Amino acid sequence: MFSQFKYVKAQTIDEVLTYLGDRDRCVKILAGGTDLMVLMQRNLETPDCLIDIKGIEEMKRLDFVQGVGLFVGASVTVNQVTESKIILEKYQALGQAAKTLASYQLRNRATLVGNVCNASPGADLAGPLLIFEANVHIASLDGRRVLPLAQFFTGPKKTVLAANELVTGISLPDLSSGDQSLYLKQARVKGHDLGIVGVAMRLTLDQKFLVALSAVAPTPIRLLELEEFLNAHPRTPELATKAGEMVQKLIHPISDVRASAEYRLLIAGVLVKRAVTLLTTREAN
Numbered sequence: 001m002f003s004q005f006k007y008v009k010a011q012t013i014d015e016v017l018t019y020l021g022d023r024d025r026c027v028k029i030l031a032g033g034t035d036l037m038v039l040m041q042r043n044l045e046t047p048d049c050l051i052d053i054k055g056i057e058e059m060k061r062l063d064f065v066q067g068v069g070l071f072v073g074a075s076v077t078v079n080q081v082t083e084s085k086i087i088l089e090k091y092q093a094l095g096q097a098a099k100t101l102a103s104y105q106l107r108n109r110a111t112l113v114g115n116v117c118n119a120s121p122g123a124d125l126a127g128p129l130l131i132f133e134a135n136v137h138i139a140s141l142d143g144r145r146v147l148p149l150a151q152f153f154t155g156p157k158k159t160v161l162a163a164n165e166l167v168t169g170i171s172l173p174d175l176s177s178g179d180q181s182l183y184l185k186q187a188r189v190k191g192h193d194l195g196i197v198g199v200a201m202r203l204t205l206d207q208k209f210l211v212a213l214s215a216v217a218p219t220p221i222r223l224l225e226l227e228e229f230l231n232a233h234p235r236t237p238e239l240a241t242k243a244g245e246m247v248q249k250l251i252h253p254i255s256d257v258r259a260s261a262e263y264r265l266l267i268a269g270v271l272v273k274r275a276v277t278l279l280t281t282r283e284a285n
Contacts, residue, residue: 003046010051013058013139013168020164021141025049029166031059031075032110034102035118053166061169064090069173074166078107078115078125091172093128093181093200100124100185100195113167116149119159119219120194126153126220127200128183130212132172140165153219176205180279184271188258196259197267201275207231209279211272216253216264223250226272235280244273 010016019027028036028047031054039045053059054075061073064086072081081087081098088095101107101115101124115125116136126149134149141164149170152159161167181202185195198214209230214220226247233239253264 002040003043005040005047006049008049008051009055010053011055013056013166016051016053016056016166017139017141017164019049019051020166023163027051027163029053032077032114034106034110035114058168065174067174069171071169071171072112073169074111074113076112076169078102078110078112079104081112081125082107090175090179091128091132091181093131093183093202094125094172097124097128097183097185097198097200100183100187113170116152116170117159117161117167119153119155119157121156121218121220122195122198122215123220124183124185124195124198124214127198127212127214128181129170129172130220130222131181131200131202131210132175133210134170134172136167137169137171138165139168144168146171150222155218178205179203180282182275182278184275186267186271194258197253197264197271199268199271199275201272201279203279209276211275213247213251213268216251216268221251223247225250230276240273240276240280243276244269247272 025048027049030050030052036045059073059075061071062076062080062084064070078098078101082095102110112125115123129149136147136149136152138145138147154160183200185198187195195215197216200212202210209227211223211226212220213223226243229246230243248265248269251268253261255261
């Protein structure tokens with residue numbers, strides 16, 4: 001049963017920020033609500049005020065500007081991401097990851113920004129956003145700031161976001177033609193399950209690898225050391241095998257109800273090897 005709360009259908013960002021700036025209230029933002037409503041039903045979250053942002057025009061932005069990049073507003077749903085032609089063409093890993101998130105019905109409600117702000121270590125969309133070097137757009141009554149996504153997560157379910165701040169969207173830089181990426185995920189069952197391990201990998205036009213993993217650390221992570229290794233060695237048939245072995249030395253996953261740490265290490269190695277093989281084979285063709 002839900003505790004009592006005030007519901008506000010906000011029309012402007014300033015209206016939302018005014019409520020967030022009220023230190024006497026516990027205010028929560030409602031976009032998709034796929035995580036928040038479950039927590040509220042269990043009384044794990046008991047806000048005084050719930051601010052619905054879906055009616056704010058700026059939050060609905062999903063646009064691409066040549067030479068600048070992509071902007072995804074805070075109320076853009078995951079299904080909108082999966083159906084975006086520009087995302088499927090230029091940001092392949094993000095489109096692939098979005099299609100693995102939950103069910104079609106939940107993706108109609110869930111938002112990309114919500115998936116990031118929930119800050120789950122296994123967030124499907126965080127890995128692809130990390131390899132595309134995404135930025136988080138944050139607003140408060142004190143002004144606006146833009147922060148690299150790599151600096152946004154601080155721990156499981158924790159971010160740098162202050163109580164009076166709102167994420168208005170996420171931006172990704174434009175990519176060169178020929179930039180390739182993919183997302184691979186292992187889950188307990190095919191379909192609607194959270195990932196045991198997720199691997200996002202990108203090979204840029206100038207032959208530089210970018211790699212991010214989810215569900216193997218307290219937060220989704222870029223593996224800079226693995227990137228340096230891949231970028232320092234020729235594309236031989238052995239490179240993928242060595243990368244798969246190396247990733248197991250760089251991550252320290254936990255055991256939980258979904259998988260043991262040992263299994264996560266094994267799967268991480270398998271997925272990294274597969275990702276390197278697929279990208280280098282695709283590039284060669």
